[in-house]
Amino acid sequence: MPASREAADKVRALRAEIERHNHAYYVLDAPTVPDAEYDRLFRELQALEAQHPGLVSPESPTQRVGARPAPEFTQVTHRTPMLSLANAFTEEDVANFDRRVREGLGLPPRPLPTEGGDGGSAAEAASGRNTAPPWDGPAAGRALDEVEYAAEPKFDGLAISLTYEQGRFVLGATRGDGYAGEDVTGNLRTVRSIPLRLQGERLPGFLEVRGEVLMLRRDFERMNERAREAEEKEFANPRNAAAGSVRQLDPRITAKRPLRFFAYALAGLEGQPMPATHAEVLERLRGWGFPVAAERAVVRGAAGLLRYYGEIGLRRAALPYDIDGVVYKVNRLADQERLGYVSRAPRFAVAHKYPAQEELTEVLDIEVQVGRTGAITPVARLKPVLVGGVTVTNATLHNEDEVRRKDIRIGDAVIVRRAGDVIPEVVAAIPEKRSGREREFVIPKHCPVCGSGVMRLPDEAIARCTGGLYCPAQRKQAILHFASRRALDIEGLGEKLVDQLVDRDLVKSAADLYRLDVAALAGLERMGDKSAQNIVAAIEASKDTTLARLIYALGIRNVGEATAKDLARHFGSLAALMAADAGALQRVNDVGPVVAESIAGFFAEAHNREVIARLEQAGVNGRAETRPAAAVAVVAGLTFVLTGTLPRLTREEAAALIEAQGGKVSGSVSKKTDYVVAGADAGSKLEKARALGVAVIDEDGLRRLLNG
DNA sequence: GATCCTCGAGTTCC
DNA sequence: CTCGAGGATC
Numbered sequence: 001m002p003a004s005r006e007a008a009d010k011v012r013a014l015r016a017e018i019e020r021h022n023h024a025y026y027v028l029d030a031p032t033v034p035d036a037e038y039d040r041l042f043r044e045l046q047a048l049e050a051q052h053p054g055l056v057s058p059e060s061p062t063q064r065v066g067a068r069p070a071p072e073f074t075q076v077t078h079r080t081p082m083l084s085l086a087n088a089f090t091e092e093d094v095a096n097f098d099r100r101v102r103e104g105l106g107l108p109p110r111p112l113p114t115e116g117g118d119g120g121s122a123a124e125a126a127s128g129r130n131t132a133p134p135w136d137g138p139a140a141g142r143a144l145d146e147v148e149y150a151a152e153p154k155f156d157g158l159a160i161s162l163t164y165e166q167g168r169f170v171l172g173a174t175r176g177d178g179y180a181g182e183d184v185t186g187n188l189r190t191v192r193s194i195p196l197r198l199q200g201e202r203l204p205g206f207l208e209v210r211g212e213v214l215m216l217r218r219d220f221e222r223m224n225e226r227a228r229e230a231e232e233k234e235f236a237n238p239r240n241a242a243a244g245s246v247r248q249l250d251p252r253i254t255a256k257r258p259l260r261f262f263a264y265a266l267a268g269l270e271g272q273p274m275p276a277t278h279a280e281v282l283e284r285l286r287g288w289g290f291p292v293a294a295e296r297a298v299v300r301g302a303a304g305l306l307r308y309y310g311e312i313g314l315r316r317a318a319l320p321y322d323i324d325g326v327v328y329k330v331n332r333l334a335d336q337e338r339l340g341y342v343s344r345a346p347r348f349a350v351a352h353k354y355p356a357q358e359e360l361t362e363v364l365d366i367e368v369q370v371g372r373t374g375a376i377t378p379v380a381r382l383k384p385v386l387v388g389g390v391t392v393t394n395a396t397l398h399n400e401d402e403v404r405r406k407d408i409r410i411g412d413a414v415i416v417r418r419a420g421d422v423i424p425e426v427v428a429a430i431p432e433k434r435s436g437r438e439r440e441f442v443i444p445k446h447c448p449v450c451g452s453g454v455m456r457l458p459d460e461a462i463a464r465c466t467g468g469l470y471c472p473a474q475r476k477q478a479i480l481h482f483a484s485r486r487a488l489d490i491e492g493l494g495e496k497l498v499d500q501l502v503d504r505d506l507v508k509s510a511a512d513l514y515r516l517d518v519a520a521l522a523g524l525e526r527m528g529d530k531s532a533q534n535i536v537a538a539i540e541a542s543k544d545t546t547l548a549r550l551i552y553a554l555g556i557r558n559v560g561e562a563t564a565k566d567l568a569r570h571f572g573s574l575a576a577l578m579a580a581d582a583g584a585l586q587r588v589n590d591v592g593p594v595v596a597e598s599i600a601g602f603f604a605e606a607h608n609r610e611v612i613a614r615l616e617q618a619g620v621n622g623r624a625e626t627r628p629a630a631a632v633a634v635v636a637g638l639t640f641v642l643t644g645t646l647p648r649l650t651r652e653e654a655a656a657l658i659e660a661q662g663g664k665v666s667g668s669v670s671k672k673t674d675y676v677v678a679g680a681d682a683g684s685k686l687e688k689a690r691a692l693g694v695a696v697i698d699e700d701g702l703r704r705l706l707n708g
Numbered sequence: 709g710a711t712c713c714t715c716g717a718g719t720t721c722c
Numbered sequence: 723c724t725c726g727a728g729g730a731t732c
Contacts, residue, residue, distance in 0.1 A: 393721095395720080398724085425724090592728060594728060
């Protein structure tokens, strides 16, 4: 059917509208229509194009769904090479960069305090420049002498080059070796934030744009979540996911990946004059419809660069995308040209890197640890590697399924990261690096500590040692738990000491702690008279405690701090708790059939009852806490979550104050949270609070609430 | 029955 | 901090 003029007009209008919505959503990050409306427009356009195949053109938004797979990519030679940048790691490197730029531009080595603006003008005259230097503005003083730089985040993605002819996207290529890359036009057409047609009135006849393809962290996580549900392989990080997606031979797969594009340079322009500065380049790119980094800035001198580096460093974790540093470019393009290139890197730009949060290392071995409940946890012993400033040698692998899912083998090269900036985590193995000598990990059939059988219940992820308290590892953990800060808080009773006490049979259960005397302790390693006295005193002091702490200290399965508090409040004494049957137990908040069975089962054991009797004889007294009549307090009945470092209170102190007035302190933020109390360096909880619209207060705000 | 909210448990390094 | 899972809720 020949396309009627009417249909052609309609198609054009629909395309324009859809691209406008695309731009608003993917580039401006401000959606203009609901998703359903967008889908409706999209389907309407698809239907029209199906009716009139003559109207289909490569820059129609419908073509973003991806063309057929290609047998391989064809090579493209870059008109201008895509060079890499020199790296800077230290402040000194940055100072040297600034110094070399000044030399290259014929400026004096450093603007001396006494010279004022004279140095600048002298240099300008000497260099014979005819354009106004950036520091020749109305501002006066020292800053006049400093070089102006454009600074922006360095995206951790895949560098690509986009070519536009007469405003239409015609070629997209990977960086490759810098001189020739691969033609990935079909894949890049599916990336919604890459304009298929440039926006604006005055379009260049030819345009080549450089930028980065990446995945936003939230998109990456959502994608991995779906892969996990579908039991497909997950990607290790957003960069690998983006790179893998762009180099997909089947564009229909690429189309399903949530890729984004950010532009950062102009490599070719015909038909209109180049802008004067890099900052203006970015504005021009934005005008044509390309996303550019919101964090871009123009700064002066080495001091300005370092300040920018520090600011972005602080915001790094909160940025929507991964970055591995920041990039500094001399702002004026004329100056860039004068500085030119040295070997393969430009002299006018440098990448200032942050310490890596991910590193490559090697799994030397996978050992297992036995926890308090007998849980057998595989732990990777790693070749030591510096990640984000600390040396990492161990990382938990959680459980057998996790090892299988990530397919981590002994001897593998692996990527290690510090999750939430603290706890080391093995992100993924790199199977390409295998030699064939790697060994797969298997959970041992017998406990490495006591030799008892290891059992994994069918619907549990964790394998456990069946040795119970016969197993020295579990006994040690039980005693450490009993003495821990949130339980009976026996200071000085740490791992090394408990190891010795249990290995020498001086202590078999928590009750035995109360029979220790200085003489018994004094014979141990690293244990003088003074230390022994301190420990005996700490054990003595622990006898006076609360019922909630005592219940928690017993280490009943599925009974943690919060449940212990509920149980203490409900029953009032250990005797009453021990006498309760499953029905009575389930009347307590948050106790269902499973927890009730754990509790009843614990007290049914003769051994446990004996330990409790001996604790009571020794004088361990779990006194019930009397609740203040707190109905009048402002915070009564409200739920708080504490995060970050408060200026004057520890989190424990703040929690105690809240609970004393009848408030509740919880560990995770949800819609039901009333207040998040945030201190310095607050992390994900603060983010979540903001996302959910939960009220955030600081320590002073909390004090005001507590004081009514 | 599905979904959301919490809690419990295990873990690293300084 | 993260994961898994128990309990509550709709």
